[in-house]
Amino acid sequence: MRYRGVVIRPPSEAGSYILQVTYGCSHNACTFCPTYKGTKFSVRDMEEVREDIAEASRMIPHARRVFLGDGNALCLPAPRLEEILGLLRSSFPRLERVGIYANGADINAKSEEELRDLRRLGLGIIYLGLESGDDEVLRRVRKKDDSERMVEAVLKAKRCGMAVSVIVLLGLGGREGSRRHALETAHAVSRMNPDYLSALTLMVVPGTPLHDEMMKGEFELPGQEELLEEMATLVSACELDGCVFRSNHASNYLALGGVLSRDREGILAAIEEAGRRPNLLRPEFMRGL
Ligand code: SF4
Incomplete structure (x- = not known):
């Protein structure tokens, strides 16, 4: 049960067995994201993955949930994912759900037949970072997909039986674009109608291109009050049916x-x-990524 980084x-997925099947993120270009900046994307050797699963099945045989890392492991070809899911099913008799991160492009690149097979083999939930529904914001921060492609991807995954958890990033529209970011994000999320919606708050990390922009005065982070207003606008404008909303992330x-x-209303x-x-607000020093 090795883990790199x-x-x-x-x-x-805090209680899940985290199994790295890739290292890093195949896109690795979003200007706000420090997560894999020092990591060159690679696919993990399958022999190592087999060894890790075998070891984990001895150490935590009753695991019910597994999360496949890293940043967008759904970019792996379907046959490789099927092999991994098959091994997990045979190694963990109580396995209930496998989760994974994906870009819109990773979902759209798979056929519905492939996605249904992955679902049948236990891939139960996909986490997708929409970040914003505002295409201008998505272009500026160099997200891989535009909002339309991400809406398509979520609807496709849902048609294939997957649960989808969508992540949005408060503050990403900057001070001037805050309201538009909230409204466009609500519009995209409403079209997706995901099972889960998580709002995180942007933290601009030194070393990222967005931090450089901020230092040059090209990007201004909304203040606390503006971020609360942004969340209220988002929640007000979302038309969702049974979507579990959370803003419990440490950021x-x-x-x-x-x-x-x-x-x-509540x-x-x-x-x-x-x-x-x-x-009532979390103090600045207690915030984290
Ligand atoms: S936000 Fe997601 S897609 Fe963008 S670089 Fe970070 S891990 Fe990759």
Whole structure:
């Protein structure tokens, strides 16, 4: 059970066995993302993957959840993923779900037949970073796909039986583009109607191109109040049916949760209250990626 680098996985996979089947991210170009900047993307040797699964099955035989790393492991060819999922199924008798990160392009590159086969073999949830529904923002931060391609990808994965968790990044539109970013993101998310929606808050990390832009005055990060307003705009404008919303990531100032659109009013009231009582917000020093 070897692991290279810092463990990266969604918060909801905290209890999962994390199995790296790739290293890094095949795109690795988003200007805000420090995660794999020092890592050259590569596909992990299959013999090593087999050894790790065999060892994990001895150490944690009752594992119910597995997460396949790293940044977009769904870019692996379907036959390789099928082999890995088959091994996991035979090694962990109680396995309930396998999760993975994907770009829109990774999903769109697979046929529906391939995605259905992966679902049948246990791939139950895909995590996709939409970040923004505003194509101007997506182009500026060099995201791989535009919003239309990501909407298509999510709908395709859902048609094939996968649960989809979509991640959006508050603050990415900058100060001037904050409202447009929130509204366009709500529009894209509403078309996706994912099973889960997570809002994270942008932290501009030194060494990233976005940090350089910020230093040159070309990008301005919204302040706390503006970020709360952005979240309220997003929540107000989302039209969703039974989507579990969370803002419990360590990067956020305010941890909220509920089902959208059912719990919208309660979530908006909590945001409004936090605007009046800043002591409810996570202090800056406690925020993290
Ligand atoms: S696709 Fe994801 S992991 Fe890769 S660079 Fe962009 S944000 Fe980072």
